[in-house]
Amino acid sequence: MxxxxxxxxxxxxxxxxxxxxxxxxxxxxxxxxxxxxxxxxxxxxxxxxxGRSAAFWEECYGGPEIVPLTLASGSYLREGGFLGRRGALYLAREGDEGALDRFEGRFADTGATFSRIDRAALESRVPGLRAEWDRAIDQPDCADIDxxxxxxxxxxxxxxxxxxxxxxxxxxxxxxxxxxxxxxxxxxxxxxxxxxxxxxxxxxxxxxxxxxxxxxxIAPLRRTVVQLQTDPAPPADMPLCLDINGGFYFKPENGRLWLSPHDETPSAPCDAAPEEMDVALAIDRLEAVTTWKPLRVERKWAGLRSFAPxxxxxxxxxxxxxxxxxxxxxxxxxxxxxxxxxxxxxxxxxxxxxxxxxxxxxxxxxxxxxxxx
Structure with a gap:
C-alpha cells in the first residue's frame, strides 16, 4: 500500500x-x-x-512559561465539559517558608489564582492531615480533566x-x-x-x-501512580494535594486515592511499568503526610513524560x-x-x-x- x-x-x-x-x-x-x-x-x-495520565488542570503546573498555555486552554476545556472542579493545595511545613515565597514570586504576575492559607483552613479540607503540615498555597480553580x-x-x-x-x-x-x-x-x-x-x-x-x-x-521520564484503598476513604470533595517541594501528590478518585511519589526516573522510550520501590516510596510519603491507614494497592501504573532540556x-x-x-x-x-x-x-x-x-x-x-x- x-x-x-x-x-x-x-x-x-x-x-x-x-x-x-x-x-x-x-x-x-x-x-x-x-x-x-x-x-x-x-x-x-x-x-x-x-492513556495513563492522572491529569488535572492546575494553573501553575509546569512553571510560569506554561501558565499562558494552561490559561488559554481553560475556556475550551470548561465549555466542552471536560473539567470537574477539584481545587488544589500545595502543602508545606515549618521550614518551607522559602519554598512558599519562591512559589508566590514565580507565579505572581502570571494570571494564576492562588493564596496562602493556614492550618485552620487546611483541617476542614484534608482530614487526617498530620499536625506538622500547617500551611499551604490554595489554588481554587484546579480541576480534574476527563x-x-x-x-x-x-x-x-x-x-x-x-x-x-x-x-x-x-x-x-x-x-x-x-x-x-x-x-x-x-x-x-x-x-x-x-x-x-x-x-x-x-x-x-x-x-x-x-x-x-x-x-x-527530549528525554522520557517515568512517573508512577498508585490507586490505594485507605481507611478512612478520602472525601470525594478533597482537593488535589501536592508537596510544595515536589515529593508527592494525591487526590481522591471514586472512593480511592490516586497517589504518586512525583518520580522522574530517566527511561528509554518503552511500555513503561511501575517499579515496586516507587510504589513503596509513594505509600511511605503518604504516611508522612496523613494518618490514613493504607489497606491495599488496587492498581499501579507508570507512564513516560517527555521533556526538552x-x-x-x-x-x-x-x-x-x-x-x-x-x-x-x-x-x-x-x-x-x-x-x-x-x-x-x-x-x-x-x-x-x-x-x-x-x-x-x-x-x-x-x-x-x-x-x-
Missing amino acids: SLRFDIAIVGAGMAGASLAAECARAACTNGAKLSIALLEAEDAPGYHAT VGGLHAHYLGLARKGGVTLLTRSRVVAANRSADGWTLDLAGGDTLSAGTLVNAAGAWADMLAQIAGARPLG DRLPVYGFDPQVGGFFWFAGQGGYGIQTAPAAARLGAQLLLGRPRDTMTERLDADLYAPSRFAP
Whole structure:
C-alpha cells in the first residue's frame, strides 16, 4: 500500500490527535482541501502517556512559561465539559517558608489564582492531615480533566474533518526529496507526505534521527501512580494535594486515592511499568503526610513524560530539515494545555493568523530554533 497526504502526523496520543483535529478544522474553515494522516504505532491511539495520565488542570503546573498555555486552554476545556472542579493545595511545613515565597514570586504576575492559607483552613479540607503540615498555597480553580473524553473528542473531530487514522503504523524510515517525505512503515507499507509532524512523545528524538534531523534532547521520564484503598476513604470533595517541594501528590478518585511519589526516573522510550520501590516510596510519603491507614494497592501504573532540556514544549518547523515540524516535549502538562497548544501548532504549521485563544502566546518561546548550535 502506498498513500499520499499533505501532512503526516506521527503519534496519535493527545498531542497528535489534537493537532490533527485543529489542522482539519482550520482547513475546513478556510474552504481548503487538506489530506492528513495520523500514524499510530500501537493497536489503538493513546496507549502510552495519554492513556495513563492522572491529569488535572492546575494553573501553575509546569512553571510560569506554561501558565499562558494552561490559561488559554481553560475556556475550551470548561465549555466542552471536560473539567470537574477539584481545587488544589500545595502543602508545606515549618521550614518551607522559602519554598512558599519562591512559589508566590514565580507565579505572581502570571494570571494564576492562588493564596496562602493556614492550618485552620487546611483541617476542614484534608482530614487526617498530620499536625506538622500547617500551611499551604490554595489554588481554587484546579480541576480534574476527563482525559479519555478529551482524547476521544479530538479523535472524533479529526475523523469528521477527514483525517485518516492508521494504527500499527510505526515509521521505520523517512526520506526527504523535492516532493516531500516518503515514509516506510513497519509491515512494508509506504506513505508519502509533504510535511512530516513529530508528535511522537517519548519517541520524538528517535523519529528525528530517522528523519535526519538533529535530536533536541527530549528525554522520557517515568512517573508512577498508585490507586490505594485507605481507611478512612478520602472525601470525594478533597482537593488535589501536592508537596510544595515536589515529593508527592494525591487526590481522591471514586472512593480511592490516586497517589504518586512525583518520580522522574530517566527511561528509554518503552511500555513503561511501575517499579515496586516507587510504589513503596509513594505509600511511605503518604504516611508522612496523613494518618490514613493504607489497606491495599488496587492498581499501579507508570507512564513516560517527555521533556526538552529546558522543560518547555517544542512547537515549530525544524530550522535545518525542511518540512519537518516539531510538536513534542510537552512533559506532564500536555493534556491540560492541549487546546491552546494544538491551536497554536496548527497556526504555525499551516501559516495561519492567531486568534483569541492564541494571540497572547509567545511562539518563539517554544520554537525548536532555540536549540540551534
